[in-house]
Amino acid sequence: MRLTVSTWNINSVRLRIDLVAKFIKATRPDIICLQETKCPDDRFPHKRFARLGYPHIAMNGQKGYHGVAVISRLPFETVDTRPFCDKHDCRHVAVTLGERAGLRDPTVLHNIYVPAGGDEPDPELNPKFAHKLAFLDEMRVAPFLHTQPNERAILLGDLNVAPLEHDVWSHRQMLRVVSHTPIECEKLNAAQDAGGWIDVMRSFVPEPEKLYTWWSYRARDWAASDRGRRLDHFWASTALADRVTSMTVARAARGWTRPSDHVPVTVTVEM
């Protein structure tokens, strides 16, 4: 059985529901994970997704800010949300797929939205950056984000860190810019290592090839300047990473009308 999973920071699911529908019709993933839905659960456009063939939705939303959702053709066994840093921000939702989805071996999927961290890369001066660092530390130590040797698990989402040199347009010019400072990159890599996760995107597009999923709204011409960053990630447990057969970054979505500043990442796994 082939499972296709997409992740996309949509920057308001209600404003961009037509773009999500366009992407779904073109790509037909089994599961699409969204971040920055900016939508309380009782306002989520679930009927539109049901009409598109996605009746199963695990939401963790709030008014105005943040918010994550897993939208699926296949039913879940379990749904779980966790708080980070003792805050009630909606930044995590996990689902388990199993027998009901036709999978013999259960597979857990974590959808995470890491805090952006503000502009000032000093945790003493900027509480938002301190929060981001604490969030990354918690990702490293959280037992529920640690994979077991034969476990099938996925961790994806907007992790708001571009950890490798060629995850940004200019490593040198980004060293003091939040999202690529050494301390954030070290903490994200430590969380990845501690959990036994494989960076699936980079196993398909190794360094030194550039790989981006986000381009600022502030650029005069995002495509011409191409000052991107890889802020969105797809990690797999070692047992699952061996089964991944494709990875696609839908760069063209950045050029759609009224786009998100992030583009979808889609991975296919032979289960």
Place this chain on the structure above:
DNA sequence: ATGGTCGGCAACCGA
């Protein structure tokens, strides 16, 4: 060196 643009939701905050 600086400011540039979005979305939510109704004055700025967060990105």
